[in-house]
Amino acid sequence: MLALGQLYFILGVGFVLFVFLVVALGIRVIPNNRVGIVEKRWSERGSVKQGLIALAGEAGFQPAVLRGGVHYLNPFQYRVHRVPLVTIPQGKIGYLFARDGEPLGPTQTLANNALADDYQDAAAFLKNGGQRGPQRKILREGTYAINLAQFVIITETQLHYLPLSGDELASFQQMAQTIAARQGFAPVVIKGADDLLGVVTVHDGPSLAQGQIIAPVMGDDPNQPSTYHNKFQDPERFLAGGGLRGRQLQVLVEGTYYINRLFATVEMIPKTVVEVGTVGVVVSYTGESGSDISGSAYKHGELVRKGERGVWNEPLLPGKYAFNLYAGKVILVPTTNFILKWNRAQSGSHKFDENLSEVSLITRDAFEPSLPLSVVVHIDYRKAPLVIQRFGDIKRLVEQTLDPMVAAYFKNIAQRRTIIELLQERAEIQNSAALEMKEKFERYNLELEEVLIGTPASGQDGHSIEQILAQLRSRQIAEEQVETYARQEKAAVKERELREAEARAKQQTRITESELGITVETNEGRAAYQRSLQQADQIRALAQAEADKIRVYAEAQAEKEARIGVAQAIATEEQVRAYGGPKFQLTQQVMKDFAKAIADAKVDVVPRVVVGGHGGSNGAGGNGGSPNLLEGLLTLMLSDRLAGGGLAASLGASRPQALELRKAIETGLKKDASNID
Structure with missing residues (x-):
């Protein structure tokens, strides 16, 4: 048997070892990259009656966590679960799921964090009415010391939680998959180059009223911080501002947005681009019911002001618009000329x-x-909204209205013309169609610019049309040949003119000299002509002066001769009286003239040869003979007639007759002289 001292020694050593073991088992070393979650095994206050976290010291998971360092806890009363700190990487989002707290309301999807938003203080979270389930608030970049018995943190790479039961892992994994499918672990990033916008659908909050299909814009005024949710990044303020569940009218444009994808999902749609040359007519599905402003004359639908439900009276002008296509439709209407072709090809x-x-x-x-x-x-x-209100879209307008109207018009045109006329009168038909159909198009708020007619194609009788076209082509070829020949003729004329021009160019020097010579001669001729005119005028003047001189001289001479004649007449009369009277003077004058004529004619008074005849001695009755000149003259002078009436009476009473008689005597004397010769 052991001595009593040895027994005490053994008991003392055992007690020391027990105390050491107890102390050793109660010491907890928490690294700085971890936290300790305390679980109380028993308590004089009993177990937790409701929930998971013991806020009053009951047995169960304690709200506070042990941070890095050495901690002592009664190993028989407490159990410490070491878990890593929760780290959210840069540009990523973490989601929270509260295991304990107030239950969610019947209309809630996510827990309210209006007051309970400190996830690192579980006690404060629960005391401020924090709700169990997925939270509206998200974790941004950073490291958090969170009680993972109270909260489950879901990140893109892992689940941060303290396992409590085997079947909850599948639930958390399903939640992570839902978030990943919504790309919820990364913020919403909209780049300007993509020309996209984000349409937001909120999954929490009051529902839309009956008849509404999209939630109106709420809490978008930065001047009201209590309700400004900054594009759905603060769910509590969104709901405080009256935000409703469902697809939102408000959209997201370029930027980065940290949005809880369990609270709101984002769908990317393209921006509405109204190109130059078009306008966008808005058909709004949301807004207040507005009054019709189209006027009483327009009976094809209503037009409303911008922001009201219906067709807006103001179209969107060219540009880019962050228009929510779930809240309305933008129908692009071309404002430039567009062509409608009635052609299958x-x-x-x-x-x-x-x-x-x-x-x-x-x-x-x-x-x-x-x-x-x-x-x-x-x-x-400006009339594009009227067209859309009336027809819905341009294609429907074309197919249901313009197509039958245009077809009927040209069918009527064709019935009044032959196929040849239809081909040849194409321009006239185009012009008349443009004028007549313009008014019809204006009834539909359209402006007809031009009608263009193509070549009729073959129908059932295509062969006949081809024959007609062949005939027209032949006719045209003949006309073109005529025109070609005419042009060739004209070209030949031009070629001849060209050749003449070339020849003229070669002889240009001579032509120039000759033309200059002609010009000089012409000028000299003109000068000579002018000189001749001057000379003629001079001669005419001299002749006129000479004529005047002669006339004056003749008049003076005549007057002189008249006076001399008068004087001679008076002298003659005195001589006649002195020398025997008028008969004697006349005979004397005749004899003088006769003697002068014989002298001038050189006639022999007595013949050189005398040929005898059968007549008497004086030759009056000789054969073939004729009395000589002297004999005849003597006979005339001695005749009784001269004696009875005088020579002037026998020769006539006038002086001209006497002169003629004188010429006759002279002629007779010359004849006799020639006979004598």
């Missing part, structure tokens, strides 16, 4: 006419061609 750039085909015609001469058409249309940007 072609369509305009806007594709409004992709279902149009050629117009089937029946002409007056029973041909059935198909006519391709092109119509140029313009829409006034």
Whole structure:
């Protein structure tokens, strides 16, 4: 048996070892990268009656955590769970799930964090009414010392939690997958180069009223900080400002947004781009019901002001717009001229006419061609809302209104013309169609710019049309040949003129000299002509002066001779009286003249040869003879007639007759002289 001292020694050593063991088991060393979650095994206050966290010292998980260092806890009463600190990487988001707290309301999706928003103080969270379940608030970048018995932290790479039961892991993993599917571990980043905008759908808060399909803009005024949620990044302020559950009218534009994807999801849609040459007519699905401002004359629908439900009276002008396409529709209407083609093989750039085909015609001469058409249309940007309100869109307008109207018009045109007239009168038909259809287009708030008619294509009787076209081509070729020949003729004339011009150019020096010579001679001729005119005038003046001189001289001479004649007459009369009277003077004068004529004619008074005849001695009755000049003269002078009436009476009473008698005597004397010769 052991001595009593040995027994005490053994008991003392055992007690020391027990105390040492107890002390050793109660010491907890917490590294700085971890926290200790305290679990109380028993307590004089009993166990937790409700929830998970013991706020009053009951047995259970304690709200406070042990930070880095050495801690002593009764190993028989407390258990410490060492867990790592929660770290949220840069540019990432962490989500919280509270295991304990007030239950969620029947309309809640996420826990309210209006007052309970300190996740590192579990006691304060629970005392301030913190709710269990997924939280509205998120964890941004940083490291957090969180009680993982109270909160489960879900990050992109792992789950931070203290396992309590085996079946909760699947629930947390499902939650992580939902967040990942919504790309919720990263912020919403919208780049300007992408021309995108974010449409937000809120999954918490009051529901939309009956009839509403999209939530109005709430809490977007920075001047009201209590409700300004800064683009859904603060869910509590969004709900405080009256935000509603559902798709939001407010959109996200370029920027970075840290949004709880369990609270709101974001869908990327393209911006509405209204290109130059178009306007956007807005058909709004939300807003207050406005009053019609289209006027009483417009009976095809209502137009409302901007922001009201319906077709806005003001279109969107060219530019980019962050327009929520879930809240309305923007119909692009071209304001530049666009072409509608009635042609199966072609369509305009806007594709409004992709279902149009050629117009089937029946002409007056029973041909059935198909006519391709092109119509140029313009829409006034101010009238674009009226067009959309009336027809819904441009394509519907084209197919349901313009197509039958244009087809009917040209069918009527074709029925009044033959196929040849349809081909040859294309320009006239185009002009008349443009004028007549303009008014019809204006009824639909459209402006018709031009109508273009193509070549009729073959229908069922295409072979006949081809024959007609061949005949027209032949006719045109003949006309072109005529024109060609005429032009060739004209070209030949021009060529000849060219050759003449070239020859003229070669002889230009000589031509110039000759032309200059002609010019000199012309000028000299003109000078000579002028000199001759001057000389003629001078001669005419001299002749006139000479004539005047002669006339004056003749008049003076005549007057002189008249006076001399008078004087001679008086003298003669006195001589006659002195020398025997008028008969004697006349005979004397005749004899003087006769003697002078014989002398001038050189006539022999007595013949040189005398040929005898059968007559008497004086020769009066000789054979073939004639009395000589002297004999005749003597006979005349001695006749009784001269004696009875005188020579003047026998020769006549006038002086001209006496002169004629004198010439006759002279002629007779010359004849006799020639006979004598």
